[in-house]
Amino acid sequence: MIVSMSKVQVLGPRRLLPRALQVLHGEGVLQIRSLPDGPRAALGGDGRRALRVVPLVDAERAAERALADIAGRLQELLVLLPAPDRITGGADEGLPDDVAAPEFGARLAPIEAEVRAFSARRDALQAERDLAARYARLLTALAPLRRALPAGEQVTTLGILLRRDRAEILHVLEREVRRMTSGACVLLSGNVDREQIGVLLTVPREAAPAVSRFLFERGIAEIRLPERYTGQSLLDALLLLTRRSQELPAEIREAEAGLMAISRRWHRPFTAALQAARSRRARLAAMASCGETDHAFVIYGWVPAEQRVRLTAALDAAFEGRVMVVDHPVSATDYDDVPVVLRNPPYVRAFEPLVGFVAWPRYGSIDPTPFVAGFFPLFFGVMLGDVGFGGLALALTLLARLKGWGGEIGRQLTTIALASSMSAIAFGVLFGELFGALGEPLGLHPILFDRRTAALSFLAMALLLGVCHVVLGISLSLWSALRHHHEREALARAVVLALIAAAILAGLAHVGYVPSTVERPALVALALLAVATVFLGGAIAAIELVSTLGNILSYARLMALGTASVMLAEVANRMVEIFSSPVVGVTAAVTLHAVNFAMGLFSPTIQALRLHYVEFFDKFFEGGGKPYEPFALTNQPRGAPA
Amino acid sequence: MERALTAIAAALAIGLSALATAWVQSRIGSAGTGAIAEKPELRGIVILMLAIPETIVILGFVVAMLLLFGGW
The missing domain is CATH 1.20.1460.20 (subunit c (vma5p) of the yeast v-atpase, domain 2)
Structure with missing residues (x-):
């Protein structure tokens, strides 16, 4: 639910502004907004009443x-x-x-x-x-080479590390350094490990900077030692x-x-x-966001309507009525600026990040979180639908919750996982599945239908869920249009709903679930409603109708993923029969079940989210809301998604 | 013979639609990854975009199922 907000003005004597800001900061419920242009113009002029930014x-x-x-x-x-x-x-x-x-x-x-x-x-x-x-x-590799190197103050030894697969560079390097030093150099190399070769390069002291520059330009890593080892030879420094x-x-x-x-x-x-x-x-x-005249200050802002009284009381207690709060009506033109606070029960609140993942709902629109909290676990359960996999997911979730993995976000995620895994267990009972058909000997039989054989029943169920979800989305859109007095839009939505009802009726009559006499009137109504939809919404409405049909068909993925899951479980169970060795068979079966379980957690989550974001939200959701960020001692926005 | 042709038709329905989905997702995926690298806040939209063409293979799957089990 989106919390109702009050648009307020805090007014008081100018000298009390710093103290008023201190009180407001302590209360932490007002979101200050910039000084609007309107009041400045309204008070206008250069007089003593002119409102200006403090x-x-x-x-x-x-x-x-x-x-x-x-x-x-x-x-x-x-x-x-x-x-x-x-x-x-x-x-x-x-x-x-x-x-x-x-x-x-x-x-x-x-x-x-x-x-x-x-x-x-x-x-x-x-x-x-x-x-x-x-x-x-490196030291172990290079130490034996040390004795073969010339010593003395007139020479400098440089250390280089090379990858063994680039060993051919050594020849090029030696040739080039020999050219730079007119042959006055010694190059020795040894394997450091399986990946690197250590190289010691002794050159005349005056040529060392040029050789170092050359190595840098060619991207060859020279061994750099800390400053405290400056002045020592490379090998002595490494030993130290x-x-x-x-x-x-x-x-x-x-x-x-x-x-x-x-x-x-x-x-x-x-x-x-x-x-x-x-x-x-x-x-x-x-x-900088407050306004003042010669005598007064003014602060514009937003406060949750339920906190309005508390704010007034705090200001009254601090200033004995000298600072007051004035309410202004929130109009539809303000909706883009009003910060949004969501208030949902703890279970539903866990799903708020899923909504925030796409966009924060706009003020004045509908908060879809309660619907996501209802349908997400339902869709997940229909797709996974297995007591065994659901039980495993539940055990993992409880473990994560017990261990407190992921902090607050982890806790929210486990709430979602808890609901989804319990839904998977419930549908597992309805479909009679425990790691596929392993539950049969234990007396677990399909109550609803067997997903392995009743493909068309499963498809019908998936599409029925799709119709319910899409109709709910259109109904929410209708309600929103009525609330905002958009009568024509509301009528168009109502016609689409009637059209879907007529189509379902005609379909049911055609397959014999309702008397066949209903089919013709339903088809006539369907045609008339289609014309009415186009009349009310124009060509776009016709496209939307086709898109709505596509949206409903898209719920066939519930059946597709569910069937794939149960078939993979079935294949895993047959592994024991396929292999002559029971150990190999059981290992193959457990591996396949593990793969199926991992896929069963990931794919249904993505698909359930997609059904919400694309098919459901498309019907009514208005994004673009701004999270509520009150002027508070802590900078944590209240009501924002974690 | 008819059963074999039905099976081939079902395989084509799911196979071709899977190829189409894979091709579209590869394009969206690579572009989306680039977009997320530039603007991480777009991840939600990109996942959404990535999931959209899956409808093609889902519909292919439904057609295949109808061919195999729908008695058509």
């Missing part, structure tokens, strides 16, 4: 800049600090109350420097550790690096302990200060 004074601009800076610094600090394992500091640890004050920034600076130093040290140590691990094998890898874990732990000690003391005060800075920034930003 300008920020210099002090406010300075505070805005300071808050932006402090918020950025605090956020960065909180990213660098680990989550504290326990709290050792006080609530504010002596930080100045005013987060925008220069003293606050000054108090923050030494802590920042300390955190950055610890963090940089830890990162450098970790990089060194990773490098040591990476080059350990390996020795360092023994010492590094303790040094990393020491740096992390330093960060943790800071976090225990400062994480809480920093979090509170960041929240305070963000709140003040939000209030300053909100000022």
Whole structure:
């Protein structure tokens, strides 16, 4: 259900605007909207009553800049600090109350420097550790080559890593480097592992930069060592690096302990200060959407109708009637701007993300979530329709719910999965299926029909569900048209509904389910209603009629997927008979059932969604709604899809 | 002979419509993947687009079933 919204104006003396914004921020129910052009024009002129956007004074601009800076610094600090394992500091640890004050920034600076130093040290140590691990094998491969290389201060040794499948480059490389150094180079190579070759290239010191540049230009990876190893030969540096890898874990732990000690003391005060800075920034930003005259302020916004009284009471309590809330009627022209809040029971709410996946419903339209919550599990059950597969899906769902996988989104998904798997079990009982026909010896027989043999009955059932779903969609469209007083559109929808009824009646009479005398009048009515539809809706209506027929036929996929599922289960069960070895037969059967189960979870979900998005929503759904984002202390939009 | 021809007709109905669907989905899929890479918020619409041509193979399947079991 889409919650009714109130379009309100909050009015009061100009000097009370900052305090009013503070109260509104705390209440968190008003979504502030920009100052509309209309009232400005209506009050008009340059007089003292002229309404203008509240300008920020210099002090406010300075505070805005300071808050932006402090918020950025605090956020960065909180990213660098680990989550504290326990709290050792006080609530504010002596930080100045005013987060925008220069003293606050000054108090923050030494802590920042300390955190950055610890963090940089830890990162450098970790990089060194990773490098040591990476080059350990390289060292093993290259160390034996060391003795064959020329030594001395006049030469530089470069290390290169090459992929083994590009080993032919070595010859080209050697030729080119020999040309660059006039033959004064030594190149030795050895296999590092199954994928890489390590190469040591000794060149005259003055030629080393040019050779390095050449390697870079050719995309050949040269071994880069940390700065602390500068001045050492490559192999000595690699040996030192390996020795360092023994010492590094303790040094990393020491740096992390330093960060943790800071976090225990400062994480809480920093979090509170960041929240305070963000709140003040939000209030300053909100000022740009407020209007003022020489004496009064005005804030335009949207509030859920049921929260309107609470908002008024809060403002009355804070300002003793000096700030008031004025209601304005919400007209159809406002619908594109009105934020949308959905309110559904917990079970139905789980399906809201499925609707939001396509678009958020527009204000004034119909929320399709309750219908999706009803039909999605139904369609899923018709397609999977097996006690065994449904039971497995149910067990997996309960496990996921018990373990709390995926947080809040996971919980919503498990609600959908719970309903769908229970529906699959229910239809499994109706179709008499337990992993195909394995339930027969246990006394599980089809109640409705056997999906393996009654293909046409299954098709009829699928199409009947299609008719119900599409008729519901058209009926919702009719109701929406009536609600908005679009009489001609409503009449066109009613005629389409009558036309579908006449077509069903003629069909039933033709196959003998109703007396045959009904068939001719039904066909005449069908022809007349078809003409009426075209008359009311034009050529488009004729196309829509054909499209509606296509929509209904599209529900045949329920039967198609259901039949495919039961046939695959049947094939899996026959594997035991096909193979002479029972072990091979059972393994093949279990594998096929597993494949069928995996497909049975995925395909029905996609197809059930498609039937909703394409066939059902097409009839009545109006997207383009904006989620409700109130001016609140937390930035979480209420009522928005998770 | 008639039974064999019916089976071939059913196979053609499902086979050709499956090929048509596969071809259309390959075009939509590649274009859709590119679109999602540029604008991830389009994923819902792309999945929708991708599912639309499946009606072709579903209708082919229905025709095949009618040929095999409908007594036509």
